Amino acid sequence: xxxxxxxxxxxxxxxxxxxxxxxxxxxxxxxxxxxxxxxxxxxxxxxxxxxxxxxxxxxxxxxxxxxxxxxxxxxxxxxxxxxxxxxxxxxxxxxxxxxxxxxxxxxxxxxxxxxxxxxxxxxxxxxxxxxxxxxxxxxxxxxxxxxxxxxxxxxxxxx
Amino acid sequence: xxxxxxxxxxxxxxxxxxxxxxxxxxxxxxxxxxxxxxxxxxxxxxxxxxxxxxxxxxxxxxxxxxxxxxxxxxxxxxxxxxxxxxxxxxxxxxxxxxxxxxxxxxxxxxxxxxxxxxxxxxxxxxxxxxxxxxxxxxxxxxxxxxxxxxxxxxxxxxxxxxxxxxxxxxxxxxxxxxxxxxxxxxxxxxxxxxxxxxxxxxxxxxxxxxxxxxxxxxxxxxxxxxxxxxxxxxxxxxxxxxxxxxxxxxxxxxxxxxxxxxxxxxxxxxxxxxxxxxxxxxxxxxxxxxxxxxxxxxxxxxxxxxxxxxxxxxxxxxxxxxxxxxxxxxxxxxxxxxxxxxxxxxxxxxxxxxxxxxxxxxxxxxxxxxxxxxxxxxxxxxxxxxxxxxxxxxxxxxxxxxxxxxxxxxxxxxxxxxxxxxxxxxxxxxxxxxxxxxxxxxxxxxxxxxxxxxxxxxxxxxxxxxxxxxxxxxxxxxxxxxxxxxxxxxxxxxxxxxxxxxxxxxxxxxxxxxxxxxxxxxxxxxxxxxxxxxxxxxxxxxxxxxxxxxxxxxxxxxxxxxxxxxxxxxxxxxxxxxxxxxxxxxxxxxxxxxxxxxxxxxxxxxxxxxxxxxxxxxxxxxxxxxxxxxxxxxxxxxxxxxxxxxxxxxxxxxxxxxxxxxxxxxxxxxxxxxxxxxxxxxxxxxxxxxxxxxxxxxxx
Numbered sequence: 141x142x143x144x145x146x147x148x149x150x151x152x153x154x155x156x157x158x159x160x161x162x163x164x165x166x167x168x169x170x171x172x173x174x175x176x177x178x179x180x181x182x183x184x185x186x187x188x189x190x191x192x193x194x195x196x197x198x199x200x201x202x203x204x205x206x207x208x209x210x211x212x213x214x215x216x217x218x219x220x221x222x223x224x225x226x227x228x229x230x231x232x233x234x235x236x237x238x239x240x241x242x243x244x245x246x247x248x249x250x251x252x253x254x255x256x257x258x259x260x261x262x263x264x265x266x267x268x269x270x271x272x273x274x275x276x277x278x279x280x281x282x283x284x285x286x287x288x289x290x291x292x293x294x295x296x297x298x299x
Numbered sequence: 300x301x302x303x304x305x306x307x308x309x310x311x312x313x314x315x316x317x318x319x320x321x322x323x324x325x326x327x328x329x330x331x332x333x334x335x336x337x338x339x340x341x342x343x344x345x346x347x348x349x350x351x352x353x354x355x356x357x358x359x360x361x362x363x364x365x366x367x368x369x370x371x372x373x374x375x376x377x378x379x380x381x382x383x384x385x386x387x388x389x390x391x392x393x394x395x396x397x398x399x400x401x402x403x404x405x406x407x408x409x410x411x412x413x414x415x416x417x418x419x420x421x422x423x424x425x426x427x428x429x430x431x432x433x434x435x436x437x438x439x440x441x442x443x444x445x446x447x448x449x450x451x452x453x454x455x456x457x458x459x460x461x462x463x464x465x466x467x468x469x470x471x472x473x474x475x476x477x478x479x480x481x482x483x484x485x486x487x488x489x490x491x492x493x494x495x496x497x498x499x500x501x502x503x504x505x506x507x508x509x510x511x512x513x514x515x516x517x518x519x520x521x522x523x524x525x526x527x528x529x530x531x532x533x534x535x536x537x538x539x540x541x542x543x544x545x546x547x548x549x550x551x552x553x554x555x556x557x558x559x560x561x562x563x564x565x566x567x568x569x570x571x572x573x574x575x576x577x578x579x580x581x582x583x584x585x586x587x588x589x590x591x592x593x594x595x596x597x598x599x600x601x602x603x604x605x606x607x608x609x610x611x612x613x614x615x616x617x618x619x620x621x622x623x624x625x626x627x628x629x630x631x632x633x634x635x636x637x638x639x640x641x642x643x644x645x646x647x648x649x650x651x652x653x654x655x656x657x658x659x660x661x662x663x664x665x666x667x668x669x670x671x672x673x674x675x676x677x678x679x680x681x682x683x684x685x686x687x688x689x690x691x692x693x694x695x696x697x698x699x700x701x702x703x704x705x706x707x708x709x710x711x712x713x714x715x716x717x718x719x720x721x722x723x724x725x726x727x728x729x730x731x732x733x734x735x736x737x738x739x740x741x742x743x744x745x746x747x748x749x750x751x752x753x754x755x756x757x758x759x760x761x762x763x764x765x766x767x768x769x770x771x772x773x774x775x776x777x778x779x780x781x782x783x784x785x786x787x788x789x790x791x792x793x794x795x796x797x798x799x800x801x802x803x804x805x806x807x808x809x810x811x812x813x814x815x816x817x818x819x820x821x822x823x824x825x826x827x828x829x830x831x832x833x834x835x836x837x838x839x840x841x842x843x844x845x846x847x848x849x850x851x852x853x854x855x856x857x858x859x860x861x862x863x864x865x866x867x868x869x870x871x872x873x874x875x876x877x878x879x880x881x882x883x884x885x886x887x888x889x890x891x892x893x894x895x896x897x898x899x900x901x902x903x904x905x906x907x908x909x910x911x912x913x914x915x916x917x918x919x920x921x922x923x924x925x926x927x928x929x930x931x932x933x934x935x936x937x938x939x940x941x942x943x944x945x946x947x948x949x950x951x952x953x954x955x956x957x958x959x960x961x962x963x964x965x966x967x968x969x970x971x972x973x974x975x976x977x978x979x980x981x982x983x984x985x986x987x988x989x990x991x992x993x994x995x996x997x998x999x
Binding site: 159162163166169170173175176178179180181182183185186188216217219220229232233234236238239240241242243244245248267268270271273274275276277278279280281282283284 | 336337338339463465466468469470472473474475476478480481483532533534537595596597598599644645646647649676678679895896899900902903904905906907928929930934935936937938940943
């Protein structure tokens with residue numbers, strides 16, 4: 141096993157050395173200071189830690205860094221650099237899509253992966269993409285409207 | 300328009316400088332004593348201040364509550380923030396405005412009436428006069444107490460209040476963080492506390508050799524039964540915590556835990572009974588219940604602390620920083636003057652969760668590591684299992700009907716675990732690590748919240764209906780060692796569920812429509828209005844059975860019988876499980892400061908109530924809470940959330956009322972009433988899980 145992992149985080153080359161069994165979430169937060177992605181359970185049950193990894197929405201709270209050699213990772217901090225990410229951030233704000241907002245770090249990344257793969261998802265597809273995420277404040281309605289608003293805005297912009 | 304009365308928090312903290320500052324040019328700093336819990340309160344409070352001072356919202360800066368500088372506004376709870384902090388800040392802003400205008404007019408030797416202001420700049424007519432708030436603020440005596448009546452803006456003239464600007468904090472939180480969890484202090488140590496597996500468990504062995512062999516970077520801190528794992532690397536301490544069974548041994552010491560004493564059953568005759576209730580000739584006698592419910596914050600609780608030269612600073616997402624400061628000081632033997640507690644944003648807590656406990660955890664460890672900041676974070680299992688739980692409750696209702704089919708007498712008897720065990724309540728520390736350090740800190744006597752605070756077990760135990768005879772009894776049950784405390788809406792969830800279920804049962808006995816039956820007993824006009832509103836938007840009648848296994852149900856209450864009114868209609872299907880397909884809500888919360896914020900609070904409360912009602916209860920094992928996670932304690936998911944339609948009845952002249960706790964009881968009742976109708980069997984015990992349905996159908 142190599143003792144060095146190289147990957148891209150929000151477009152920048154990053155290398156991790158030392159303990160490579162460390163979960164990606166902790167490495168991002170504590171080694172790189174990227175704090176937007178959150179620890180909710182450490183058990184891949186709540187979705188607060190979901191990131192976009194090679195275009196897939198994946199849990200990061202129990203995913204060892206060693207699995208990420210060559211991966212391209214997007215965290216919430218990187219969303220503003222991408223038109224889909226920007227559309228989502230604006231839409232979540234505009235729809236008041238969140239209350240405490242702690243779960244949104246993961247939800248917005250699942251929405252990002254969804255809209256990258258499917259620019260005009262149905263309501264059912266959005267629900268399916270977000271169903272592994274827990275929100276305790278009950279902001280579900282606003283969140284669904286925000287993802288749809290972002291998709292609609294992007295579709296109109298590309299017309 | 301002149302404000303009628305001075306809110307308590309302003310009476311307690313009358314000095315202007317405590318609340319507001321004009322020291323930064325172009326900005327107005329406000330210091331609410333209430334804290335952001337995800338409810339959007341800071342945005343709403345900023346709107347109120349911007350409105351009174353004719354400022355744009357972007358000019359308002361909000362300081363997080365801090366025991367060193369902020370006004371003590373008590374606990375951020377009970378849907379009181381808009382009512383109390385909002386009212387106080389409105390008066391503070393109005394007084395500040397008057398002071399600034401008087402000072403400007405003195406400088407200009409002009410009457411204050413001919414001046415106006417916009418964005419903090421003074422005008423005479425359309426001409427700027429060369430003065431602004433910040434240039435004249437230096438001449439204002441901000442140490443003045445707010446006294447006497449003051450003109451406030453008339454509600455009809457509101458331009459910012461009543462609109463829904465973007466949340467001040469949400470966008471930043473999504474893309475950059477900003478919670479207490481995200482604070483990284485220099486050289487900070489990470490810590491995990493290994494919680495006692497049950498109340499007053501005794502630590503009998505700690506194998507330090509095992510720990511140092513497997514986790515050389517992790518230090519073990521033991522103080523009596525308090526155990527912390529501390530180190531520079533978070534992954535190390537997190538891993539060591541997961542392995543705690545390998546090096547820590549706990550035991551039960553018989554008799555160490557003793558139940559708290561209580562006042563016994565408290566009986567209140569709500570209205571003079573003309574018709575004494577005979578317990579023999581009742582139309583209905585039924586018992587309703589709910590189990591223990593977890594707060595279930597998505598973020599595990601977190602605390603930060605720093606100790607140096609006898610001074611302790613603590614950062615917390617607690618709802619009550621002043622009470623927490625006092626109890627940390629008392630627990631650790633500090634003078635209150637040497638402890639500072641600062642609020643930092645956390646995830647939604649929905650009541651008294653582990654936030655306060657985590658703050659004391661951090662303080663204990665920091666004192667042992669002088670000069671080094673310490674960060675404690677709880678595990679998911681501890682957040683669900685070791686934080687205070689929402690109280691298990693039951694309510695028995697007996698009611699008699701007269702010949703005309705109206706209720707002639709009503710008696711409700713509530714039995715509940717305690718709802719009010721926040722830090723300092725009842726004269727107890729009420730922090731879990733305080734008991735780990737010293738088992739004698741166990742509360743010896745527990746009382747319910749007084750009615751002036753809305754009651755705890757007694758919250759909404761009095762029905763809003765006009766019964767000729769109406770009696771309510773409330774008793775606390777302290778027989779379990781499980782720690783319980785305030786969970787959103789406290790006793791109102793079960794009490795309203797029980798009352799509104801019984802009303803449906805009685806309507807059925809009286810062969811009346813549930814809506815008509817309620818209105819028959821209801822004089823409160825605003826309550827009638829929300830009921831009729833919910834019925835209208837949902838297309839009630841509730842007798843409609845649209846399809847097999849599908850029905851509507853209704854529920855209503857006025858929160859605390861003095862807050863917001865809310866009626867709910869639920870459309871439910873019952874097959875192998877109860878599913879809520881649609882939900883209609885009609886709400887009267889008076890003036891809405893921020894309509895989207897109010898809607899979020901109401902609908903979010905409703906969704907949480909659906910989750911409690913359909914899914915949530917903790918089964919104790921030998922009076923112990925098992926280690927739970929989101930698989931063993933499931934909550935509502937996106938695919939379970941119904942379509943919700945909310946209608947607000949808004950009278951701008953009515954004072955604003957908190958909206959976050961109005962929906963829990965009515966929504967639970969509406970769901971159970973609909974499910975009972977669809978099933979043809981009455982469901983009286985929450986949650987309405989699949990297992991419960993099978994049991995009920997088997998029994999019937």
